[in-house]
Amino acid sequence: GRAQPRPRPAAAMQFMLLFSRQGKLRLQKWYVPLSDKEKKKITRELVQTVLARKPKMCSFLEWRDLKIVYKRYASLYFCCAIEDQDNELITLEIIHRYVELLDKYFGSVCELDIIFNFEKAYFILDEFLLGGEVQETSKKNVLKAIEQADLLQEEAETPRSVLEEIGLT
């Protein structure tokens, strides 16, 4: 019999998780439909596994019937799951590209930026990857799309300016 229930794959990348050194989840993006319970289980298992690895170990590991590619940037771990035939190195490049995008957007990004603006981190990811596939290989285009979408967000974006709205400043 099969050892583990197989998450039904539907994309090159199955999911991406960002978590801190303390094991706190900072972002999760699932490109395969899974129940909340299953997601939690996978997250818990992977966070533990990755955090238990020694710092100088390579970035890949086999897990269930998937390949896990992860990389640590400062206090954050970026962790992706791909399928057996997928390319680990290009996945590392995807992770790196995403970090670069965050960095450009926030201006030398740190964990706190992602915590306090987590929805932005998602928006950036969504312009870069769609359904687990790279949708835009040009950094410039991704950032341009985000900036323009941000422009559409009016004053409602910063609730403090509500004061301005009712003339209290």
Add this chain to the structure above:
Amino acid sequence: MALKMVKGSIDRMFDKNLQDLVRGIRNHKEDEAKYISQCIDEIKQELKQDNIAVKANAVCKLTYLQMLGYDISWAAFNIIEVMSASKFTFKRIGYLAASQCFHEGTDVIMLTTNQIRKDLSSPSQYDTGVALTGLSCFVTPDLARDLANDIMTLMSHTKPYIRKKAVLIMYKVFLKYPESLRPAFPRLKEKLEDPDPGVQSAAVNVICELARRNPKNYLSLAPLFFKLMTSSTNNWVLIKIIKLFGALTPLEPRLGKKLIEPLTNLIHSTSAMSLLYECVNTVIAVLISLSSGMPNHSASIQLCVQKLRILIEDSDQNLKYLGLLAMSKILRTHPKSVQAHKDLVLQCLDDKDESIRLRALDLLYGMVSKKNLVEIVKKLMSHVDKAEGTTYRDELLTKIIDICSQCNYQHITNFQWYISVLVELTRLEGTRHGHLIAAQMLDVAIRVKAIRKFAVSQMSALLDRAHLVASSTQRNGICEVLYAAAWICGEFSEHLQEPQQTLEAMLRPKVTTLPGHIQAVYVQNVVKLYAAILQQKEQAAEPEAAQDVTQLMVERLPQFVQSADLEVQERASCILQLVKHIQKLQAKDVPVAEEVSALFAGELNPVAPKAQKKVPVPEGLDLDAWINEPPSDSESEDEKPKAIFHEEEQRHVKQRQPEADEEELARRREARKQEQANNPFYIKSSPSPQKRYQDLPGVEHIPVVQIDLSVPLKVPGMPASDQYVKLEEERRQRQRLEKDRKKKKKKDKERKGRARRRGSLLSESDEDVAPAQQVDIVTEEMPENALPSDEDDKDPNDPYRALDIDLDRPLADSEKLPVQKHRNADTSKSPEKEHVPVTEKKPKKPKKKEKKLREK
């Protein structure tokens, strides 16, 4: 109105926004759960308000809480409300929340269809984009069916930003609604030549993913992709295309020949490691699938191996790891090319990174030969001693066993050596793999008849120091080997030198601390030993000694009768009664040995684990046909089970579709399996050799090979395998001399003939090393006419099966995607009229800024 707005704004001023929530959680580390439940209460209040901004803020906070693991499915309807807000700011948050927490089971998802359709056709590309992104996460079969046509239309949108998203999401739509593939495919194919590189690469992505799963339907696209591959400079696209060719080549070998050249060029020229790695992998895959009929075949393999060696030698752990991984693929078909780099692989066994060591171990598996097995295992054994973590040590252990047992012990020339390796491994404390060692001991002892005497001597030594093996806790998995030891000593007791000593060892009080299933085997095999001893004593005319053994049994068996384990208790009580009966007979001087031995008469034959399943159905026998006609409808009322069967039968007869039949069969097979699993009388096919005593008169024919008695039979305590290494070397030396002598003779005889075949070419090839003992039962027993195929490996739940669709057949009218014309016509003009579940009463007019953007 104005007042209401102001009121709403003031309300908002006192609401927490996301940042406040995050900060709050950070400040309440002590009572986080309590704080969050407070926040959720607040959020629930906020969601009740009319103000969409307040709602959006609440949903945004919920999305954050969802990430922390809190259930927010109760807010699904509110999320839809926010999704349908007219302002992009809110819409974006709504769709983000939906993509994070909606799934196929979310029932309100069906309310979103019209809203999503409206957003897809919004004049603002960002509305459309956000809807597409969200859809990619939560598209259901229903949504896919209803929106397939809208999305397909978007593939031709004027803005590349929308086109590329639409193309990518089409893949998800295909998966959920396979019927859409054929009607949408022509347009998708057009996109391969889209002027925008982003759209083009999206189309490549989707078609490559589709083709990877069902390559045969995409062969006709090969020329187009070939052109793309040789012209593209985008590494991301190249990698996809190369992967696609990897999938196509096995179906069209001619492609392989065309591919090798551009691929080797890329291997030589590229500086991108990811591309190099992909090329090497594909070349390997292509070469494997084509086996030999390729020009420059071995040159290409050599090139790959060379490049991989460079990766493995790199200081970057990642490249090292991947190099080893790819090397293992070559190993399967070209072991010789890889074996040349044995030094490198052995070196990696010392790497500080465990994952690299494990990869190297995988490679070793394929690198062993008769000649180097002993050396490699020796190296591994030394790593076992050094290993820090139990995980890695256990991995080493399984690898040693895998390496040695592969292909029916193909590489083992001396089983005494192997058994002593296994015995050495029992000294590992805290391993989880005791049962693996045990299984090997049993397998070797059963299948290599010539080794039984040696095995028995080693096993009895093991039983003798069982207190060492089982000394630590019950959790200690290594005590599993006692299971094998006890069984081997019992079953092959005729080979025991000192059966009485072993019997006493097996009856020690300490045995009762072993796990129940092991004790049960002890009890059963104690009787076999007892029978052997009785026979021995009676033949030697020592009735008193025979009675002493019986007395020992009567004294010691009660400790098992008291066992809490039912199996142990039951066996022990039966046997105790039996022994007591024997004792009575012995008191009357009745000879009993013959009859007691008859309990265990017969030879044991291993049976292949799948033997029973492989018995073919005899011709003319239809297992699904009714033996008796099923009862008619009128009868079915009174008895329920009959009704069920009847229904099933009808379905079966009427639908003669092969697919349905297959499903049905699979279901029945499953049901049968279930039933068998619950049926205690059903003899299951299990991987362990089944016990079958047969009354065949063939016992005398067992070839008993004389064992070289220069080997010390008992080596308690000390590492033993080394001794056998030396002995084996000596044996081989003798063998070689012998052979040389024969060869000379032969040469003299056939001087003019082509006598030197391989002997002179490969001076010391693997085949030359003849094993000291043969594996007698190499092919396990199979029923007559057994079918060799293994049907059970196919996965009936493969989600890509539905996409195995012929794409070249012209499109029929009936296949066209469902279009909802009246809606499509309206939406762009008056989107506000749509019925959407919005409580927002008066959608504000777009602000000036927004307007400007729209006009662009």
